Amino acid sequence: MQQNEQLENQPDEQLEKQQKERRDFLGCLGGAIACGAATVVASAASSAAVAATAGGAVPPIPNFDWSKHQWAFGVDAERCIGCLRCVEACKRENNVAPDAHHFRTWVERYVTLEGEEKARIDSQADPANIAASGTDGQYRFANRYKDAKVEKAFFVPKLCNHCTHPACVQVCPTGATYKTEDGAVLIDHTYCIGCQYCVQACPYGARFFNEEKGVTDKCTWCYHRITKGLQPACVEVCPVSARIFGDRNDKQSLISQFIQNHRVQVLRPETGNAPNVFYVGIDKDVS
Amino acid sequence: MPRHIVRLVLIMVGFAVLAYGAKQFFTVDSFYQYGHYRGSSVADIASDKPKYKGTAYCASCHAPQLAEWSNGIHNRPDIGKVVRCEVCHSAGGERDVRGTFEHVSTGPDHPKNLKMVVPKDTRQLCTLCHERMTGRPLQQRQIVVAEHAGTQQCSVCHNPHSPRLNLVSAASTAQAGDAAAGKAKAAACAGCHGAEGVSVNAPGPTLAGQHAAYLHDALKAYIEGTRSDPMMNAGAQGLSDDDAANIAAYYAGVTCVSSLDAAKQATLQDKTTAPKCAACHGADGNSTNPSWPKLIGLSKAYLVNSLKAYKGGARKNGMMAGVVKDMSDADMDNVAAYYANATCK
Structure with missing residues (x-):
């Protein structure tokens, strides 16, 4: 009987010992986690402090303070004549490959034929339009609907929307794409690893992959021009003022006046990206 | 604590320290400067050199062309239509990347050894x-x-x-002449230009029914000597500008309807060259624009001479110089033969 008690007591002692070891271990682990958390908090606090001290600083761009500007872009599709001078100027200004597959900005043509419900859409990259220009590096719209019964037709210039809540910036794993204080979404080509998550995240198809450099590319609103007081190249060459660019902080600027005097809309507002390219003269087919 | 647990914890801590150190080492200083990106990249991107330079840049050398453009329909900022130099001539600043020229702050930076794009x-x-x-x-x-x-x-x-196109000439905007006074002055013209300005086998061209503005311009050119013809320079001598306007008004008032009707045109039309002329002078020689002459009642010889004078530079007119530039003698013969059939009916 005593033997039996002994036999029953022995596992109890063992259990107690094991539980003590577990408590010690958990205590130690807790301490380690607390320690680690403290380190993370400390480093976060220090980087926050760095950010706070840099808050007043601006990038060293001559005669330019990004905190004083809030850029925006307007497209008046009722004025666009589809001459594609903007597309060629953009490529030249920004060294975009002169072929039919890489565009920072482009122009779409929406044509609804009589009896059809959906618009037919083509852009300068369409093979028929490339054939009309005769070369990959120069663009013109082929006059392909001249004998068709057309109900309505119009041209729509497109470019990066430089969204207030850009999905592309959110998905970038390396911090290679970002939004500047003055509203432009830029790409740091030295940090881009070419994963193309951003190309897929953009609801507007504004980004493309530069196979030659292995990086993503897109419209910068000609950041190198606007920071020097110039207009983006596409705006500079538009012969009919279908493209408008300016500073929303300046209430007299062309873009502020454009937004004030027209009923503007943005593309795909339901995606929550809050675009900063404002359109006039487009309809439900355009997205 | 058992030793293997201690080892594990130590390894984890060591790894964490190593990882943190590596991150600090490999992250550039400016990375968190403005946010989760390389702060210095903003200024990098902004430092690119613009290629499209704007009209002011072109104006420093091409002032005459800029003046032409400034007053024309391609520069109408009031209706939002401005076709700047670089829309057609391509980027002014692109040439400094193709050429040997280096950018200097004291002068325009497109190289003299490279030509501007002229489509x-x-x-x-x-x-x-x-x-x-x-x-x-x-x-x-x-x-x-x-x-x-x-x-x-x-x-x-x-x-x-x-x-x-300057559709209304300077003369036609001037006061219209007095046809009655012109008739008296025109008596001296009849010898060469025919009675009532209809020249049949006479040395001068038919004047009947011609646009007053064109006749006035032509007479003025003879008076001032900018158009030369021995007979006309002499004949126009002593005529005042009012006389010229009056004579022009008189001849413009004489009726002259082209004898070229549609059926006759079709049989005569030269497929290669006449369409060029018809845009301005009309298929039956009846131009609708007062500054472009009607080609009615002109002899083949007169027409050929005129075309040759435009080609040779003896008669100066920007538009005609462009038209005759590529015309051969045979072309001129064909065109003249066609319009010579347009007589006053």
Whole structure:
């Protein structure tokens, strides 16, 4: 009987010992986690402090303070004549490959034929339009609907929307794409690893992959021009003022006046990206 | 604590320290400067050199062209239509990347050894904007190319810097002459130009029914000597500007209807050259624009001489110089033969 008690007591002692070891271990682990958390908090606090001290600083761009500007872009599709001078100027200004597959900005043509419900859409990259220009590096719209019964037709210039809540910036794993204080979404080509998550995240198809450099590319609103007081190249060459660019902080600027005097809309507002390219003269087919 | 647990914890801590150190080492200083990106990249991107320089840049050397453009229809900021230099001539600043020229702050930086882009094929260039196309807004000027110009280049009639044609000449805006006074003065003209200005086998061209504005301009040119002809320079001597206006008004008032009707035109029309002329002078020689002459009642010899004078430079007119530039003697003969059939009926 005593033997039996002994036999029953022995596992109890063992259990107690094991539980003590577990408590010690958990205590130690807790301490380690607390320690680690403290380190993370400390480093976060220090980087926050760095950010706070840099808050007043601006990038060293001559005669330019990004905190004083809030850029925006307007497209008046009722004025666009589809001459594609903007597309060629953009490529030249920004060294975009002169072929039919890489565009920072482009122009779409929406044509609804009589009896059809959906618009037919083509852009300068369409093979028929490339054939009309005769070369990959120069663009013109082929006059392909001249004998068709057309109900309505119009041209729509497109470019990066430089969204207030850009999905592309959110998905970038390396911090290679970002939004500047003055509203432009830029790409740091030295940090881009070419994963193309951003190309897929953009609801507007504004980004493309530069196979030659292995990086993503897109419209910068000609950041190198606007920071020097110039207009983006596409705006500079538009012969009919279908493209408008300016500073929303300046209430007299062309873009502020454009937004004030027209009923503007943005593309795909339901995606929550809050675009900063404002359109006039487009309809439900355009997205 | 068992030793293997201690080891594990130590390894984890060591790894964490190593990882943190590596991150600090490999992250550039400016990375968190403005946010989760390399702060210095903003200034990097902004430091690119613009290639499109704007009209002020071109004006420093090409002032005459800029003046032409400034007053023309291609510079109308009031209606939002401004076709700047670089729309057609390409980027001014691109040349400094192709050439050997280096940028200097004291002067314009496009190299003298590289020529500016001057589009040769204006039919390709101008139609980028002006070809009639579905989807173009109505306020844009548009043409059906074949109907408007046949196979001609746009630059034959239009100056691309200021393309709107000057449809009303200076003379035609001046006061209209007195036809009765002109008739008295015109007595001396009848010897060469025929009674009532209808010249049949006479040395001078028919004047009857001609646009007053054109006649006035022509007489003024003879008076001032900018157009030379021994007979006319002598004949016009002593005429005042009022006399010229009166004579022009008199001859313009004499009725002269072209004898070329549609059926006759069809049998005569020269397929290659006459369409060029018809755009301005009319298929029956009856131009509708007061500054372009009617070609009615002119002899073949007179027409050929005129064309040769334009080609040789003896008669100066920007538009005609462009038209005759590519015409052979045979072409001129054909055109003259066609219009010589248009007589006063």
